[in-house]
Amino acid sequence: MPTHAQSYLLAIMRYILIDNTQNSNTLTNYQIPVNLDTASLISAGKMRSDCGDIRFYDSDGATPLNYWIEGQCNSSSTLIWVKVPSIPASSKKTIYLYYGNPSYTSLSNFANTMITLSSTPKFGVTGDYYATSNNTQSNPQYTLVPDGQYGYLSTYDVWSAHDEGAYWVFDFGSVASRAYRIKWYMSATAVSNYCVNFSTSFSLSTDGANYTQLYSNTLTATGSTSVTITEIKGSARFLMISQYSNASCMVANGYTYVDAVYARAYSSPEPSILILPESYAKKLPDSM
Numbered sequence: 001m002p003t004h005a006q007s008y009l010l011a012i013m014r015y016i017l018i019d020n021t022q023n024s025n026t027l028t029n030y031q032i033p034v035n036l037d038t039a040s041l042i043s044a045g046k047m048r049s050d051c052g053d054i055r056f057y058d059s060d061g062a063t064p065l066n067y068w069i070e071g072q073c074n075s076s077s078t079l080i081w082v083k084v085p086s087i088p089a090s091s092k093k094t095i096y097l098y099y100g101n102p103s104y105t106s107l108s109n110f111a112n113t114m115i116t117l118s119s120t121p122k123f124g125v126t127g128d129y130y131a132t133s134n135n136t137q138s139n140p141q142y143t144l145v146p147d148g149q150y151g152y153l154s155t156y157d158v159w160s161a162h163d164e165g166a167y168w169v170f171d172f173g174s175v176a177s178r179a180y181r182i183k184w185y186m187s188a189t190a191v192s193n194y195c196v197n198f199s200t201s202f203s204l205s206t207d208g209a210n211y212t213q214l215y216s217n218t219l220t221a222t223g224s225t226s227v228t229i230t231e232i233k234g235s236a237r238f239l240m241i242s243q244y245s246n247a248s249c250m251v252a253n254g255y256t257y258v259d260a261v262y263a264r265a266y267s268s269p270e271p272s273i274l275i276l277p278e279s280y281a282k283k284l285p286d287s288m
């Protein structure tokens with residue numbers, strides 16, 4: 001019988017069903033995505049307008065779970081990552097979502113929930129670097145935490161015969177199966193009447209020497225992309241963010257701006273997540 005020790009403080013409870021029947025691996029410290037229509041709950045007066053009363057408990061009903069609200073609160077689909085200590089292989093599990101206590105304040109915590117980096121990325125240059133070209137980085141420490149502060153790579157390519165590029169390597173400390181998430185955007189500017197051929201790519205490596213490219217985007221005109229979170233999956237220790245200005249163009253500035261690089265545990269196929277309709281704590285069944 002679950003204890004739900006604090007449920008008397010919490011007005012509304014919902015079951016979250018985690019279906020891992022298709023995966024033969026036990027998942028440890030696994031971040032599951034909970035997409036919640038917080039806008040409807042807030043407008044109905046059931047949730048604080050800052051999402052501060054959201055709580056998650058493990059299947060025993062008593063153990064609080066670390067969570068991080070990555071998405072925008074008060075939206076129709078707020079993405080919340082919940083770190084579940086253990087999801088059994090080939091089976092289902094239930095955890096609990098609560099909200100509705102107006103006196104609560106947020107316990108959303110990025111570092112306790114996601115796989116984070118503790119060291120700034122290693123910087124390097126590529127291509128046939130030419131003396132009057134320029135590859136630099138700025139504020140690499142800003143790339144560690146999603147706080148709206150962006151570090152960036154900068155490439156100034158001035159010679160048509162020379163490719164220019166720069167990269168960052170992020171070290172996650174050990175090889176593991178993860179989904180790597182990069183919050184970023186890129187921009188390029190043609191100087192004078194010259195052209196743009198500027199790419200940003202994401203690659204993974206287990207040994208730091210051999211990389212597999214899993215994402216790339218190229219700008220062929222002055223412009224920029226919107227801020228997005230790109231997720232790549234693999235078993236790796238190292239993630240590389242690289243940029244490259246092709247020699248076909250003569251004068252161009254290119255930038256890759258990065259707010260954060262982090263990861264979550266990943267195992268295929270991923271468990272499916274189902275959020276059940278609202279229940280009330282006082283109507284909890286005697287056993288689960």
Ligand SMILES: [Ca+2]
Binds near residue numbers: 145146151260
């Ligand atoms: Ca940042």
